[in-house]
Amino acid sequence: MGRSKSKYTKYKIMKKNQFLINYLPETTLYTRKRMLRMLSKYKEVIIKPNVGRLGQGVIKVSDLGEKYNLGKKQYEVRIRNTSKFFDSVPSMLNHLNHIKSRKSYVIQRYIPLPLIDDQSFDMRIMLQRKRRSRDWVVSGKAVKVTLKEYFVSNACIQIETLEEAIRKSSLRNSSSEDKISKEIDRLSIILARHLQKYYKKDKEIGLDLAIDKNGRLWIIEANFKPMINMFRHLKDKSVYKEIRSYRKRM
Numbered sequence: 001m002g003r004s005k006s007k008y009t010k011y012k013i014m015k016k017n018q019f020l021i022n023y024l025p026e027t028t029l030y031t032r033k034r035m036l037r038m039l040s041k042y043k044e045v046i047i048k049p050n051v052g053r054l055g056q057g058v059i060k061v062s063d064l065g066e067k068y069n070l071g072k073k074q075y076e077v078r079i080r081n082t083s084k085f086f087d088s089v090p091s092m093l094n095h096l097n098h099i100k101s102r103k104s105y106v107i108q109r110y111i112p113l114p115l116i117d118d119q120s121f122d123m124r125i126m127l128q129r130k131r132r133s134r135d136w137v138v139s140g141k142a143v144k145v146t147l148k149e150y151f152v153s154n155a156c157i158q159i160e161t162l163e164e165a166i167r168k169s170s171l172r173n174s175s176s177e178d179k180i181s182k183e184i185d186r187l188s189i190i191l192a193r194h195l196q197k198y199y200k201k202d203k204e205i206g207l208d209l210a211i212d213k214n215g216r217l218w219i220i221e222a223n224f225k226p227m228i229n230m231f232r233h234l235k236d237k238s239v240y241k242e243i244r245s246y247r248k249r250m
Contacts, residue, residue: 003198006050007221008106010195014219017194023187023219030105032093039063044110047096049103057101060110061092111210111218114170121145121165122220124230125184125207127192128246136192138185139246140231140239159233171215183217184209195222203250 003009011027014020028034030047038045039061047059060078064085075092077084079099086092113120126140143165145158160168162184163177192205206226210218228247231240 005199005224006104007048008050008104010222011106013195013198014191014222017190019190020187020194020219023217025109025111025218025220027106027108030100030107035061035093035096035107036089038107038109042109044112046108046110047100047105048108049101050106051103059096059099061096062110108220111212111220113210114213116145116160116165116168116170119145121160121169122208122210123162123184124226125188125209126226126228126231126243127188127205127207128243128250129192129203130246130249131203134193134196136189136196137246138188139243140228141181141184142230142234142239144230159230161234161236170213171211180211180215180217187217187219191219191222199224204247 008027008029011024014024026038026042028038029050035045035047040063043063045061047061049057058079060076062076062078064074064076066073072087075086075089077086077092077095077099084095086095113122115121121143124140124142124144125138126142127136128139129136141162143160143162145160145165162181166177166180187209188207191207195205196202202224204225206223206228208220208223210220212218228240228243231243234240
């Protein structure tokens with residue numbers, strides 16, 4: 001039996017690397033106690049299935065602070081673009097228990113994303129290597145812009161290049177496109193080489209990265225056998241062709 005490819009297993013593996021640990025938002029397996037600890041610490045958290053794809057079943061929980069200064073906290077539980085509000089911890093936890101399935105979940109610190117016209121975005125980085133080669137390459141970068149009022153980029157309305165996204169975004173005056181791109185390349189290759197020690201047969205990684213509002217990079221998760229359709233929507237069609245070319249040589 002091969003090593004588990006669950007989100008939490010990969011997170012623990014990435015944490016073993018002293019370089020990668022600086023890019024990892026705190027993540028742990030879901031329990032009520034852990035969720036409340038992380039919510040108290042970060043005020044916003046993401047809850048998602050430990051095994052799953054395409055952003056299905058992802059929940060965002062926010063501590064909104066005191067409501068109308070009456071000394072009563074309010075909590076928001078958000079799925080896709082729909083929110084429900086609760087005035088107590090028990091009612092919020094009971095709602096989570098109702099909407100979660102019985103499968104294992106992880107809790108992750110929420111990273112506030114930069115905006116393009118009130119729509120947030122994150123990135124998919126494609127990493128590939130040829131058959132019988134240990135050399136990884138960054139074969140594609142794409143930015144996923146969400147639909148308005150959505151917090152999960154899988155509900156995306158457009159695909160941009162990194163350069164286009166930064167120029168259009170709230171980062172445009174604070175971040176260098178070239179600097180971020182070079183940091184992404186370095187981070188991605190280090191991550192691929194590290195994961196290869198534990199998943200020796202895999203030759204393809206779809207790395208989901210976020211840039212926070214201060215221009216800092218964060219690793220959201222690393223996916224094996226990722227979907228590549230999003231790269232077809234880039235204006236530069238050579239990126240998609242390059243990814244397809246590598247797939248043929250795996």
